[in-house]
Amino acid sequence: MTLDAVERIAEQFALAARVDAVERIERGLINDSYLVTTSRGDYVVQRINDQVFRDPAVLAQNVAVVATHLGGTLVPEPVATRAGGWLVTDGGAAWRAWHRVAGAAIPDASPAQLRAAARLLGRFHAALADLAPDQLVETLPRFHDPAHRLAGLIEAVEADPVDRAEGMAAEIGAALAAAPLAARAAEIVASVPRRVAHNDAQLANFLFRGDDAVCLVDLDTVMGTAWFWDVGDLLRTSAAPAAEDDPDPEHNVAQPERVRAILAGYREGAGAALRRGSPEDDALEHAGAIVTYEQALRFLTDWILGDTYYRIDRADQNRDRARAQLARFASLQDTVRS
Numbered sequence: 001m002t003l004d005a006v007e008r009i010a011e012q013f014a015l016a017a018r019v020d021a022v023e024r025i026e027r028g029l030i031n032d033s034y035l036v037t038t039s040r041g042d043y044v045v046q047r048i049n050d051q052v053f054r055d056p057a058v059l060a061q062n063v064a065v066v067a068t069h070l071g072g073t074l075v076p077e078p079v080a081t082r083a084g085g086w087l088v089t090d091g092g093a094a095w096r097a098w099h100r101v102a103g104a105a106i107p108d109a110s111p112a113q114l115r116a117a118a119r120l121l122g123r124f125h126a127a128l129a130d131l132a133p134d135q136l137v138e139t140l141p142r143f144h145d146p147a148h149r150l151a152g153l154i155e156a157v158e159a160d161p162v163d164r165a166e167g168m169a170a171e172i173g174a175a176l177a178a179a180p181l182a183a184r185a186a187e188i189v190a191s192v193p194r195r196v197a198h199n200d201a202q203l204a205n206f207l208f209r210g211d212d213a214v215c216l217v218d219l220d221t222v223m224g225t226a227w228f229w230d231v232g233d234l235l236r237t238s239a240a241p242a243a244e245d246d247p248d249p250e251h252n253v254a255q256p257e258r259v260r261a262i263l264a265g266y267r268e269g270a271g272a273a274l275r276r277g278s279p280e281d282d283a284l285e286h287a288g289a290i291v292t293y294e295q296a297l298r299f300l301t302d303w304i305l306g307d308t309y310y311r312i313d314r315a316d317q318n319r320d321r322a323r324a325q326l327a328r329f330a331s332l333q334d335t336v337r338s
Contacts, residue, residue: 005090006034006045012088013079013097016040030220030311035100042100043079047093052309053220056094058137060086063096063219066196069131074124075216076101101215103207108241111257113213115265117206118234120213121198122269125227128196129273133224136196143199143221144229146182146290149297150175153304162306168319171300174326178293185290191279192226199223201230202237227274228283231266232291235259239288240328247323254331259288289332296325 003022010019017038025033025044032047048056060078064086067078079097081088088095106113142148157165157172165172198205199221207215237244239258242251263284267274274281300322302309307318 001032001047003034007036009088009090009095010034010036010043010045010097012081012083013043013045014082015043015079015097036097043097044076044100045095045097047095048087048220050092050094053139055137055139056087056096059139059220060094060096062136062139062222065135066128066131066219066222070124070127074120074127075219101207101217103209103214105204105206106208107204107243109203109208109238110211111261113208113211114203114234114238114258115261115268116208116211117203117213117238118231118262118265119269120206120216121201121230121234122266122271122274124198124216124269125195125230126270126273131196133194133196136223138223140221140223143223144225144291144294146185146294146297149294149301150179150182153297153301156301156304160304162304164304164306164319168300168304168322171322171326174330175293175297175300178329181290181293184286185294188228188279188283188286188290189226192228192283193280194224195227196222197225197227198230199225199233201233203234204237226283227270227280228287229291231262231284232287232289234266235262235288235332236292236295236325236328238262239332242324242328245317245320245324247320247327249327249330252324252327252331254288254328254334259332289329292325292329292332296322296329299325 007019007022015038017040019036019038021037023035025035030049030052034045036043036045053059063078067075076098078086080086086096153175200218205216205218206213207217239254240252299318303318303322310318312318
């Protein structure tokens with residue numbers, strides 16, 4: 001896709017002024033995103049990956065419902081098309097746009113910044129506490145379901161389409177040994193309320209200005225699940241300062257002060273929406289280990305299948321992602337036990 005073509009698509013949205021420049025945003029593993037600059041503000045225009053999201057119209061409607069409910073706070077404001085609706089279709093691909101929020105993601109936030117991110121997440125949940133989950137469509141069924149992800153790994157190992165399973169015997173063994181955690185996750189889900197949640201609240205989806213977290217982006221997976229999944233994803237991606245694909249176990253040890261900062265900040269932000277001592281509150285203590293295990297299963301499965309889901313920038317990246325998640329999972333389990 002050329003930048004000229006993206007500019008032509010961007011002009012079909014109700015932007016405040018004509019497009020001055022278009023620049024590709026090199027982040028994210030699923031969709032293709034572009035920064036669109038105008039004299040009256042900047043926008044993000046994004047092509048939705050229809051191999052992952054089969055119904056972009058439903059996706060866009062979910063985002064609109066949540067953004068409207070939040071009243072222009074906490075998340076970016078979507079931009080309608082000039083023809084009405086939220087999507088521009090070009091060459092069979094669906095595109096959307098929203099106002100760019102000034103700020104930047106922080107790949108290695110300090111404990112104070114992590115507390116601010118978690119506080120923002122708590123505020124996000126509290127503001128959505130009165131939005132019924134059935135107001136949103138489930139865009140990715142069983143998205144958070146470790147037992148389902150474990151079954152997918154077992155199927156991938158049995159098929160082994162590109163002969164990678166043998167070289168990951170240790171990692172596969174570690175994943176299978178942790179199978180009881182999948183059952184524990186199902187028990188927790190059954191014990192907590194079904195809520196509207198972000199479902200991909202990794203650190204990269206928080207925008208900061210200095211030490212202050214100001215916005216939560218990437219609402220593709222917003223739907224009815226449970227709040228602890230979001231807290232777990234923030235813990236998964238920031239409890240240790242290493243990159244997501246750093247396979248060195250020494251770099252992937254969860255730091256207690258980072259874990260404490262996230263849990264404390266989240267409870268502050270959620271306020272009265274989260275009843276202390278409830279199963280929903282207790283679930284937070286296990287959230288990091290559960291979500292990190294689930295993501296390890298996903299990366300490991302994708303590696304064995306031949307890198308069919310996640311975008312990669314280099315060979316062996318999904319293998320390294322799987323190893324990093326397994327190492328971080330082990331350390332988060334130790335944090336829970338202590």
